[in-house]
Amino acid sequence: xxxxxxxxLLFASWMMIxxxxxxxxxxxxxxxxxxxxxxxxxQRMAQxxxxxxxxxxxxxxxxxxEKKDEPLEExxxxxxxxxxxxxxxxxxxxxxxxxxxxLLKPLATGYETVVPQPLRVSVRNFFYNLVFxxxxxNCLLQGKFQGAEIEFVRFIANSTAGFxxxxxxxxxxPTLKEYQRYEEDLGQTLGVYGMGPGFYINWPIxxxxxxxxxxxxxxxxxxxxxxYMVPRTKYNISVKSYETVNKTSLTxxxxxxxxxxxxxxxxxxRDAYYQYRKxxxxx
Amino acid sequence: xxxxxxxxxxxILFILLxxxxxxxxxxxxxxxxxxxxxxxSIVTDxxxxxxxxxxxxxxxxxxAVDERFDWAEMSRRSLAVYWAKRTPEEKKEFVSLYGQLLxxxxxxxxxxxxxxxxxxxxxxIDGDFAIVNVKIVTLKNVEIPVQYRLLKKGNNWLVYDIIxxxxxxxxxxxxxxxxxxxxxxxxxxxxxxxxxxxxK
Numbered sequence: 001x002x003x004x005x006x007x008x009l010l011f012a013s014w015m016m017i018x019x020x021x022x023x024x025x026x027x028x029x030x031x032x033x034x035x036x037x038x039x040x041x042x043q044r045m046a047q048x049x050x051x052x053x054x055x056x057x058x059x060x061x062x063x064x065x066e067k068k069d070e071p072l073e074e075x076x077x078x079x080x081x082x083x084x085x086x087x088x089x090x091x092x093x094x095x096x097x098x099x100x101x102x103l104l105k106p107l108a109t110g111y112e113t114v115v116p117q118p119l120r121v122s123v124r125n126f127f128y129n130l131v132f133x134x135x136x137x138n139c140l141l142q143g144k145f146q147g148a149e150i151e152f153v154r155f156i157a158n159s160t161a162g163f164x165x166x167x168x169x170x171x172x173x174p175t176l177k178e179y180q181r182y183e184e185d186l187g188q189t190l191g192v193y194g195m196g197p198g199f200y201i202n203w204p205i206x207x208x209x210x211x212x213x214x215x216x217x218x219x220x221x222x223x224x225x226x227x228y229m230v231p232r233t234k235y236n237i238s239v240k241s242y243e244t245v246n247k248t249s250l251t252x253x254x255x256x257x258x259x260x261x262x263x264x265x266x267x268x269x270r271d272a273y274y275q276y277r278k279x280x281x282x283x
Numbered sequence: 284x285x286x287x288x289x290x291x292x293x294x295i296l297f298i299l300l301x302x303x304x305x306x307x308x309x310x311x312x313x314x315x316x317x318x319x320x321x322x323x324s325i326v327t328d329x330x331x332x333x334x335x336x337x338x339x340x341x342x343x344x345x346x347a348v349d350e351r352f353d354w355a356e357m358s359r360r361s362l363a364v365y366w367a368k369r370t371p372e373e374k375k376e377f378v379s380l381y382g383q384l385l386x387x388x389x390x391x392x393x394x395x396x397x398x399x400x401x402x403x404x405x406x407x408i409d410g411d412f413a414i415v416n417v418k419i420v421t422l423k424n425v426e427i428p429v430q431y432r433l434l435k436k437g438n439n440w441l442v443y444d445i446i447x448x449x450x451x452x453x454x455x456x457x458x459x460x461x462x463x464x465x466x467x468x469x470x471x472x473x474x475x476x477x478x479x480x481x482x483k
Binding site for chain 1: 388424450451454460463476
């Protein structure tokens, strides 16, 4: 039942891909960065004579502002993600906010006081180690063969010497020390292939995502061993819930920090997610 | 004969020393290090942990942060096109409020310091712009890549953006400011900033 639903979702999302790739504002992320913006900067530099610019690929939008008091005739080029569903997304954001403060946080706080931190880190390691197939395949799909090799070695080492993944032995091993994680997923793979994020979706419970990353999420679910080890929906949800509580117990305070620093937490989270994913795809 | 060579070599030595002091390599990194070390020494100072001296401690950290961050530049970049439309008074008020908010965010992070390690991973300089890459290793052994972006002002390097895990602070605030300014007014933004800085 669940699997057929997943399959349908995946199928439905793949059907949408052409419109995502060829249509809509989605391409901003990859093309606009290098193309249009540079020409704008070039134009401005030509207008304002000599100017060093910002050659770091960052803040190209603002690079043109470098000369103070220079009148800006062009419209601002905003590198923000499209959000046509904003009213709905905001409603779900509000729902998730309450879910966090009323349910998840109290649960995670109670759990935190009962279970010592090393144990909670171990549990997180276990779940992380388990989704190795997702990282491995997406490394291959992106042509990151060294990454695939590293992930493979990490998986073998942690699954054996690390007691089924509960201990991350890699940082302790003199020979494997440099084997940094490759946290690749299908959303990133699609991004590497040139697919834009589409638009922002703030899912209830699952949180920030985009059209592309939702497709990736569904696709990756096929490679998550947990979905095969615990196929029955109610047990599956229980395991996923536990994983979430455990994970949250290790990141308590982060969401609060974001909210405290933000003028508009919804926009702050949306932009942070967008920038974070963009950076991951670039790597 | 000999004095002449002596003189030359002393001259060369002086030039080399001057170059080193001037910091041809690693000057932005040195500045970041200087500020970080200063803040770390305040935060870890046991004498200052006395609740009676909390105010003094905060003031010391604040001073160290103020020295290194260019609030005006951050404001200009965060407001982007809206900056030019503001009067000098409005700009001044905005810089002050935004600076307070950023400072508080930074202070919150620093206050929670509990022995994280900071690893300097090199820098790149292009004209008046510089990037300093840093890796913070938390006690839970999580590595957080942080990038400082600096701008040369006179003889000094000042931070105008911090990028944590690929998320630029200035860009994040710009998205928020834009979203507010697009549907309401600058006065509304100032009001929201005031409410935010008045918290706690």
